[in-house]
Amino acid sequence: MTIADLAWKSQVVDRPDVRDGGFAEMRAAMAAAVAARPEQVHAVSMTFAGRPVRLEVAGNTLAANVMSAFAHLIDRDAPDRPATSSIAFWDCTASGVRWPNLAEDGEWVAQGEGWRISLHGGGRYLREARTNSLIHLDRASGAVIAAFRDAAQLTLADRARPLQRMMSQICAAFGIQDIHAGLVSRGGRGVLIVGGSGRGKTTTTLDCLDGGLDFLGDDSVGLGEPEEGGFVGHSLYNSARVHPGQLERWPHLADHWRPPGPGDDKALLIPARPFPERVARTARIVAILVPVIAAGRFDAVPTSPRAAFTALVHDSKDNRRFGMSRCEFLRLTALTRTISCFRCELDLDPARVAAGISHLIESLSP
Amino acid sequence: MSLSEMRDPLYRLNEPAVIADVIDGEAVIMNLERGSYYGLDQIGADIWQMILAGRTFDEIATTIAQHFDIEHERVASDINALAAQMIEEKLIVPDPAGEERVREPHQITVTVYATPVLTVYSDMKDLLALDPPMPGLEPASNA
Numbered sequence: 001m002t003i004a005d006l007a008w009k010s011q012v013v014d015r016p017d018v019r020d021g022g023f024a025e026m027r028a029a030m031a032a033a034v035a036a037r038p039e040q041v042h043a044v045s046m047t048f049a050g051r052p053v054r055l056e057v058a059g060n061t062l063a064a065n066v067m068s069a070f071a072h073l074i075d076r077d078a079p080d081r082p083a084t085s086s087i088a089f090w091d092c093t094a095s096g097v098r099w100p101n102l103a104e105d106g107e108w109v110a111q112g113e114g115w116r117i118s119l120h121g122g123g124r125y126l127r128e129a130r131t132n133s134l135i136h137l138d139r140a141s142g143a144v145i146a147a148f149r150d151a152a153q154l155t156l157a158d159r160a161r162p163l164q165r166m167m168s169q170i171c172a173a174f175g176i177q178d179i180h181a182g183l184v185s186r187g188g189r190g191v192l193i194v195g196g197s198g199r200g201k202t203t204t205t206l207d208c209l210d211g212g213l214d215f216l217g218d219d220s221v222g223l224g225e226p227e228e229g230g231f232v233g234h235s236l237y238n239s240a241r242v243h244p245g246q247l248e249r250w251p252h253l254a255d256h257w258r259p260p261g262p263g264d265d266k267a268l269l270i271p272a273r274p275f276p277e278r279v280a281r282t283a284r285i286v287a288i289l290v291p292v293i294a295a296g297r298f299d300a301v302p303t304s305p306r307a308a309f310t311a312l313v314h315d316s317k318d319n320r321r322f323g324m325s326r327c328e329f330l331r332l333t334a335l336t337r338t339i340s341c342f343r344c345e346l347d348l349d350p351a352r353v354a355a356g357i358s359h360l361i362e363s364l365s366p
Numbered sequence: 367m368s369l370s371e372m373r374d375p376l377y378r379l380n381e382p383a384v385i386a387d388v389i390d391g392e393a394v395i396m397n398l399e400r401g402s403y404y405g406l407d408q409i410g411a412d413i414w415q416m417i418l419a420g421r422t423f424d425e426i427a428t429t430i431a432q433h434f435d436i437e438h439e440r441v442a443s444d445i446n447a448l449a450a451q452m453i454e455e456k457l458i459v460p461d462p463a464g465e466e467r468v469r470e471p472h473q474i475t476v477t478v479y480a481t482p483v484l485t486v487y488s489d490m491k492d493l494l495a496l497d498p499p500m501p502g503l504e505p506a507s508n509a
Contacts, residue, residue, distance in 0.1 A: 304392075305390040306389050306390055306392040306405070326385045329385045329396060330387055
């Protein structure tokens with residue numbers, strides 16, 4: 001079966017014979033979880049990539065974790081706003097409702113140790129089955145239904161970034177592209193921080209948060225192309241993770257770190273807790289910055305688009321699981337071709353990093 | 367494969383497995399099936415673009431040799447080696463219908479000739495598609 005054979009067509013939506021890979025059964029199980037423990041159901045309206053989404057979580061522990069990560073996207077003033085899509089989670093242990101036992105079929109399958117990914121319904125429905133979770137995505141609408149065996153067993157990584165392994169596909173369903181980058185902004189104008197793991201993205205973004213800039217992400221950001229042109233960054237997660245040895249760099253944040261637990265190697269920060277006014281949802285991208293680990297003084301100097309592209313793509317190889325489409329590749333080449341690209345050395349003084357990036361934003365013409 | 371065996375056929379981009387673009391005069395190429403990422407700069411980027419524009423290797427060698435006023439033999443040998451590498455990496459494939467393509471002009475961008483080098487990064491399997499690659503959907507819309 002070729003890729004062309006699996007191209008999704010809109011007619012699939014109304015065809016009763018289309019196999020959805022268990023999406024309907026997951027929806028039914030979610031409804032059962034909601035009914036089983038209604039006192040543990042939390043439902044809010046949020047804005048994801050500029051679109052209204054209903055977030056529903058069954059299970060208090062699960063809700064506490066998920067809603068922290070998405071807190072900055074929740075619209076508390078419009079709880080009943082009509083939504084164009086939905087994201088639903090339930091905790092099997094808390095609700096007593098197990099996820100459905102589904103056939104291990106699929107029109108396309110990839111699997112490894114402890115995980116299996118499959119496509120169903122002409123490519124419309126994506127299913128990720130793991131030992132402790134089962135996640136379904138409707139790639140047409142962006143609707144997600146996720147079941148977790150026991151929210152109390154979630155790692156810090158899962159709490160910091162729920163659905164991270166599926167996020168690139170969720171973003172695609174919403175018309176944006178999940179990229180491995182940090183994003184900070186001032187006055188709605190953002191600087192994308194790019195580079196592989198351990199190259200200074202989180203350090204740079206937290207320097208900026210601590211120094212008064214707005215935080216939109218330290219490692220994962222949604223890249224969009226608005227109709228009026230240019231590029232917009234969408235915040236996906238209200239979280240940052242760093243190795244414990246780095247925490248002393250930000251004494252103002254000392255009381256807000258959650259230490260690593262079993263299976264984790266990094267501490268977790270929810271930026272909205274120390275600085276609720278400094279977490280933004282979107283920013284127009286005006287610059288790309290490639291940090292370089294060196295004990296120098298922050299100085300943003302122009303770098304080639306090719307260097308920025310390599311930092312964004314090649315050095316980010318550990319963060320993508322579903323590959324890159326032609327459209328996504330060309331979006332990134334267009335991004336690095338049209339947006340001013342800079343490199344900088346990581347300064348020992350976080351304040352100089354924040355001041356330097358703030359100055360960079362001001363210096364670039366609107 | 368020798369240049370004489372390669373010189374006559376026209377070649378095209380090995381789509382959809384390979385995607386490529388030119389950024390600031392440098393070609394960036396990704397082979398989704400192999401999990402490899404490539405870079406071509408300087409005259410290599412010009413050669414790449416001329417191949418995709420429908421020029422034979424011999425035509426490209428002649429154009430470059432005349433542009434820089436250097437020996438055709440030297441340029442042909444360099445292109446031979448580069449093309450063999452591109453074919454080995456499956457970045458380009460023969461184009462039987464190439465004669466029917468409209469040949470687009472290409473302006474050489476570099477000012478100095480140097481032996482073209484195809485830089486290969488082969489450590490991107492985790493980045494690129496799962497095995498087999500997952501079929502994509504067209505983007506819903508721009509945000």
